[in-house]
Amino acid sequence: MSVLSVRNLALSIGGTPILHDVDLSVEAGEILGVVGESGSGKSLTALSIMQLLPRSAKWAGEIEVAGNSIGAMNEKALCKMRGRDVAMIFQEPMTALNPVHTIGHQIAETILIHNECSRAQASERAAALMHRVGLDPKKISPDRYPHELSGGQRQRVAIAMAIALRPKLLIADEPTTALDVTTQAQILDLLRNLVKQDRMGMIFITHDLAVISNLADKIAVMRHGEVVEAGPTDTVFREMRHDYTRALFSASAHVPKREAHINADGEPVLAVDEVVREYARPRKSLFQASRPFRAVDSVTLKIRPGENVGLVGESGCGKSTLARAILALDRLQGGKILLNGRVFSQAGAGPDMRQRAGVQVVFQDPYGSFNPRHTVRRLVAEPLYLIENAPAGAEREAKITRALEEVGLQASDADKYIHEFSGGQRQRIAIARALIIEPSLIVLDEAVSALDVSIRAQILDLLASLSTRLGVSYLFISHDLSVVRSITDRVMVMREGRIVEEGTTEEVFLAPKHAYTKMLIAATPVLKAPAEA
Amino acid sequence: MTLYLLRRLLALMLTLIAASIVVFLVTEIIPGDPASFMMGINADPQAVAALRSELGLDQPLVTRYLAWVIGMVQGDFGLSYTYKVPVSELVGDRILISLPLTLYALLLSTLIAFPAGVVAAARRNTAADFAVIGATQLGVAIPNFWFAMLLVLAFAVNLQWFSAGGFPGWDAGFLEAMKALTLPAIALALPQASILARVMRSSLLDTLDEDFVRTARAKGLTRSQTLWRHALRNALIPVLTIVGLQFSFLLAGGIIIENVFYLPGLGRLVFQAITQRDLIVVRSVIILLVFAVVAVTFLVDIAYAVADPRLRRRAR
Amino acid sequence: MSGHSQQETGFIRAALGHPAFLAGLLLTALFVAAALVSFVWTPFDPEKMQIAAKLKGPSTEHWFGTDHFGRDVFSMLMVGARVSIAVAFVAVGIGIGFGVPLGLYAAANRNSLIDEIVMRGNDLIFAFPSLLLAILITAVFGPGAINAIIAIGIFNIPVFARLSRGAALSLWTREFILAARVAGKGAARISVEHILPNLMNLLIVQGTIQFSLAVLAEAGLAYVGLGAQPPTPSWGRMLAEAQTFISLAPHMALFPGLAIVLTVLGLNLLGDGLRDLHDPRIRRSRG
C-alpha cells in the first residue's frame, strides 16, 4: 500500500490558481524527490498534504495518506494525523523552533500530544530520539534552548521532532538549503538512514538537482504548479523527456564559456596585506574588556588585472567581512589594502576616497540592493558621484545607456522603478551599476546565490563575457563550490578568518592539499552526468 | 547577565542624577516665591524674609541642590514648605492611594485586554475581531477625564452606586476603600486596556505568522493548543513593555483623574504643590516618579530575560 | 504607464477598499474643514455672550446649544478645532523637526558618544511624567497655546528620534546603503538621499498617531487650564467649564467630548489605514 497518493490535486489561493493536476505517490521506504525552481508549487503541494494551507486556499482532488482520504477528515482527525502519520521538516532551522521552549520539551511535545504516556516517559523518549538524530544528550542537554545550538544541530532537533512517532510519511521541504555543505552532507546521510531503518516514505523537496540525484529513488519535476516529468531517478536523468527537465539539468551543470586573460606582469588591481578585522565581544566583567573576536586574521592576497579569483568557505569563516574590508566599509585593525598599487585603506586611517572608484560591488540580495524609491537611471548612475567631474546631460545619459545595454537591458529601462524587474534583471542592474565607472575590480559577494539555476546560468554567462570583453577583475565570493569552479581562474579557501589553501582553480579542485578543502569538496553534492547514470 | 544588570543599574543612576538636575533647575526658575505665597497678599515684607530664611531659600543654588540630593540619598526628602511635615511622610500617605489605584487600574486593564486581544487574534477577521478593534479604537480616542465625568454622572449622581469621589481611608475597611477606587480605576483603565488589547492582538498575530507556529501545527497541535503553548509566551514580550510603561504612566498620570474624583493621591499632591510653590515636594515627588519609571523599566528588562531565554545571556 | 503612477493607482484602489481608512479620512477631513471654514464663517460669533440665553439645550437656532455665558457651542467647537489642530500640528512638527535629524544623526554614528547622548537624553525625557513636566513648563512660562505646543512638542522629540534611529539603523545594514557607500557617499548625504525617503511612510503613520495623541494632550492641558487662554475657545477648556454644569446642561460636556473623541478616532483610523496600505504584507492579503 502507498503511504501517500495524490491524484489530480488542484489548488488556488484567493482565486489565483497555483497547482493543477498534480499526481504523486510514495511507497514505504521510498524517497520521492520533488524538484523545481521557485514558484513551481512544490512547497504548497507539501502543505496541501499536511492541510496547513492559508485560510484563503481552496483545493480539489484526492489525497490519501496511508489509505485514508484527507478530504474526508475533520480538523480533529487532521490534528491526529499530523505528527503521527505525516511529519514535516522545514527549511529554516533558525525560526522553525520555538525560541522560548527547551529542545527536549519541543521533542517530547510531539509524543505528549499524540500518546497518553507520562511526561517523564516522554522526556526519556525525547532523549533517546536526540541520540538517534546524532545529538548526544550527554553533550547537548535537552534543557538547552534553540538559540544555543548551531544550525545543523537545530535541524537535527527538528528531525527528531518529526520522527518521534515513526510517521509513515516524512516531508522534508528544502531541509538543507540553509546549511553549509558539510552539514548538509551529514543531514542527508541521517535522513537517508532514518528512512531505511523505519521504512518511512519521504518526500524531499529541493531546487538542487545535485542533491536529489544522490538521494531520491524517484523524482517529480515541477514547474508552474504542474508535474512535468516523473519517474525513477535513473530513468528521468537518462531520458529527460521534457524540455524543462533538460533545461534544468543543463543550467545546473552550466559552465560559462570564458578565456583567461590575466595580465601577469601588471600592477595587481588588489593587494591585501596582512589585513586584520576584529569585533568587540561583549564584556565579561565590568573592569576588563574581553578579547576581541578576530573575523579576519592577517590575510594577504593579490588579484592581477583581468584575473577572476574565487573565495570559498562556509558561513562564519570571515569571507564577507573580508569583502567589506576590501570595500573599505569598515576600519581595519591591522594591515593595509592597495588598489592598483595605491593605498586605499589601512589600519588607523580612513579610506582614501580618491581610490574608491577602483572597486565596485554586487551583493547577494537582488531585492535589498536598491533604493526602492529611485529610478533605475538614478540607481545605475549613483557611482558616478565618485568621479570628480561627473559627466552630465547627454554624456551621462550615454553612459547609463551603455551600462544597461552592456548587461542586456534597454535604454528605456532607465525610467522604470526596481520593483518592475525580476530577480535576474535586478542582478543585471546591479552589475550595470558596478560597471558604470569602469572599475578595475568588482567584488561579487554571493552574487548568484539567491537566483534560480536557469537565471544563475545566464548571469554567469554575462559575468564571463564582461570579464573577457572589458578586462575587469573579479573577486568572486561564494559558498557554492561548483559555481566558483565554473567562473574563476584561481581560488582561495577560507576558514576561521584565515586562508588555508590557495591555487589555480583546477589544482585546488582536482588535488586539494588541505584537509579542510578535501572535506568541503567531498561534501559537495555532484550532479552525475546522464551518461554515468 | 549580572554584568548586564550592573550596567543597567549604572545607567539608572545616571538617569536619576540627570533628572534631579533638570527637576531642580526647572523648579528653580518657576516664577513665584514659596514664602510670599504662604504669607498672602497683605504680608509684611519682614515676615516674608524671615520665612525665606527659615525655609533655607536664601542659601546659594548649589548648596541647596547638594543639600537636597544628599538628604535624599540618606532617605531624608526634606520638610514640606507648606505642610511643615517631612516630605517622605506626605508621600507615604499619598502613595497608599496612588499605588493601589495604579495596580487596580493595571489589573483591570490587563483583565480586559488579555482576553480581548487573544480572542481578536485567534479569530482574525471575524466579527469578534472587528468588535475588539472597534472598541479599542474608541477606547483610545476617549479622553479619560471626560470618561470620568460621564462615569460620575451615571454612577454617582444618577444611580448613586458609588460616591462621587473622595477616599474614606484604608481604616474604613478594604471593601469601602476599593469601592472608592473603583470608578477612578475604571476611568484610568479604559484607554490603557484599549492600547494593551491592540498590542496584544498585533503581537499575537505576528507570532502566529512565525515558522515555529507552523512547526507546532505540523506536530499535530490544534490551533488553540498552538496559540496557548507556543504563540502566547512569545507574544508577551512586547506586551510586557507596554505594561511596564503603563504602570509608570498611571502612577504619574492619574493627576487629572485624582482631581476629578478628589482622591488625595500623589498626582494631586504634586499638582497642589506646584500651585502652592511647595518646591521641595514637587522636586522630591517628581524624582520619585522618575525613579519608579526607570526601576520599572529595569524590572521589565529582567522580565524579558525570564520570558525569552535568548536574552538571558545578552550583554547589551 | 510609468511605475510611479501605477503605484499610486494601486494605492488608491487599495484605499477605496479599506473602510476604516476611508472613515478616518472622512472624519479628519470634516474637522479640518470645520477649522478652515471657521476662519470665514461660524453660525454665531463664538465670543458673543448672551447671558440671558445661557445654558440653552440644542435647538434649531443653536445646534449644539449655548454655554454658561450664552455663547453658541457649535461656533465655539468650530473655532476650537482650529486651536486643537494648530497646536497638535506644530507640536508634532517640533517632534519631527528635532527628533528625526537627531535620530538620523545617531544612527549614522552608531555607538558613538553622540549616539549615546541622544539615546540617554531620550530615556531621560521618557522617564519624566509627561503631564507633570508639562504643568511645570507652563508654570514657568505661563499658560497659553504656545507653551502647550512646547510642552507637547518636547515629548514628541524622543518618539521620533527613537523611531527614526531604529528604522535608520536597520536601513544602514541594507545592501543599497552599502552600495551608496561604495559609491563614495558620506553619512550625511546617505541619510538625506536614501534613509529619509525610506522613512517617510513610517513617519507619516507615526505622525498621524502622534497628532491624535497631541490633540488628546492639548485637551488634557487645556482641561487643567494650561492651554489656549480665553476667550479663544478650546475643547479641553470647554469640557472643564462644562463640568459643574454636567447635571444642569449635559450638552455642554457632551459635544466637546464627542468632538475630541471623533477627531482622535479619525486620526487613529487614518494612521492605522495608512500603515495597512503601506504594509505590502497586509495589502497583499487584502487584495
Place this chain on the structure above:
Amino acid sequence: MNMSKSLAAVSALAVALGLAVMPAQAARTDISVGMVLEPPNLDPTGGAAAAIDEVVYANIFQGLTRFNSDGEVVPDLARSWDISEDGLTYTFHLQDGVTFHDGSAFDAEDVKFSLDRARGENSTNAQKALFAEIAEVEIVDPQTVKVTLSEPNGSFLFNMAWGDAVIVAPETADNNATNPVGTGPFKFGDWVKGDHVDLTKYADYWGEPAKLDKVTFKFISDPTAAFASVMAGDVDAFPNFPAPENLQQFEADPRFSVIVGSTEGETILAMNNKKPPLDNIKVRQAIGHAIDRQSIIDGAMFGYGTPIGTHFAPHNPAYVDLTEQSAYDPALAQELLKEAGVSELTLSLKLPPPSYARRGGEIIAAQLKEAGINTEITNLEWAQWLQEVFKDKNFDLTVISHTEPLDIGIYARDDYYFQYADPEFKKIMEELNDTTDPDKRTELLQAAQKKIADDAVNVYLFQLAKTGVANAKIEGLWENSPTQANDMTQIYWED
C-alpha cells in the same frame, strides 16, 4: 422619560423604606463640612491661607477678642478691658479656668508670649502689621495683661480679633502647624492630608460646650465633586459652595437649605493706576462705564452678589451706595476714551484661579470689547498672580476679591499693587486712625469711599456673596462671613 420616572419611583420607595426602617434616634452629633481648599498647615499665626482660619478659628484657637456672626468684635479670652484716656494703654482682664488642649493652664504669660512672638523680629506672621503699634506687653498678674501702644489705634480691638492674633502656648507653638493646641471648644483630632481634618469636642472647655462631638472638614476642590458629594450626603454642609450654578438645584430640593449671605469680599476690577494709559482718570472712568455689573453677577455668580460702587461692604453701616457714579453706559465710555485721546487700546487682564475672577474676567473682556477696548486674558495660578500682579505690578487689569474685613486702608499703602497712594486719601486714613469717636469715624470712612470712587481707582464690581448649602436639619451656621471662619460652636442637628 420612562427610565427616569421609574428611577424616581424607585428612589422614592427607597426613601420611604429608609424612613420606615430608621429607628427613632437621637440627633446626630457629628458633621462633615466641605471646604474648597485644604489648609497647608493649621497654624493661623504662621501663614495667610484662608483655609487655616476656616478650620481653626473659634474652633481650636481663640484670641483676646473675636468676631461674632455679625462681624461685631466681642470679648473672648479677654473677659473685659479698660482703655486709657489717651488711647495708648489697653488693660485686658482674662477669663478664668481656661486650659489648653494639652491640659496646661492659660494665663497672662501666654498672652505676652503670643503677642511678642507675632511682632518679633523673626516673626513669620503674615499679618505682622496688626501688631505694629504695640510698644510693650506687660503682665500685671496671671489674669491681667497691659498692652501699651506707641500711637493710638482705633481698630486695635478689631485687630486682636483676627485669626492671626490668636493666643498660643509657648510649649506647643512650634508644632501648631501639624498638631494645633489651642483653648477652643474643639481639639485637633486627625488630619488625612489631601482629604480631611477631624476635630473632636474638648471636654474641659471653659465656656459653653459645643453641641457637636465631632467635626470633619472635607477638602473638595473640584466643583463637580463638591456638587456630587453634597447630593450624595458625603458632606453635610458646604458653607462656601464653589459652584453657584448648582444652588438652584439645591433650592428646589427639600433635603437641603441654601444659605445666602454676605462676605467681606469686595470684588474689584483692579487697574494699574501708574501704567499709561491707565494713569489717565478718563480711561479708568471709561472702563468703569463700559462694565455692566448686573451682567457679571448674573453670568459669573448666577445672580448671587450685591453691586458696589466703592471699596466697602454694603452690610456695613458706614456704606455709601456710589454705583450710579459708574453706571453702565457704553456710549459715555467711548466718549471718555475719545476725550482721553485713546484708541486701539489693548490691555492685559490677568486672572487668578477663583471662578468669580475667571468667569467675571471673561465677561468683562467681552463687555470691554463692545466698548472698543481689547483685552488679552491670562489665567494665572495664585503663586504666579502674586508674583506678576501683586509683586512685580506687571499687569493692566485684574479681577480679585479683597476679603479682609474693613480693608479700605490698602488704598493708603505706598507701592500697593494698583499703585494709588493718593496723598489726600492717606490724610483721611491717618485721621481715621487717630479717631475713636464712632460718628466721626463713619464720616471719615464715607469720605474715603467717595474719594476712591471719584478717582475711579478701580472698578468696583460686587460684594462676594456667601453661598452655602447644608442639610436642612442643620442649625446654627453663619449666614454672613465677617471673617474667614467656620464657627462650629453653635451648630446642632435638629431632631
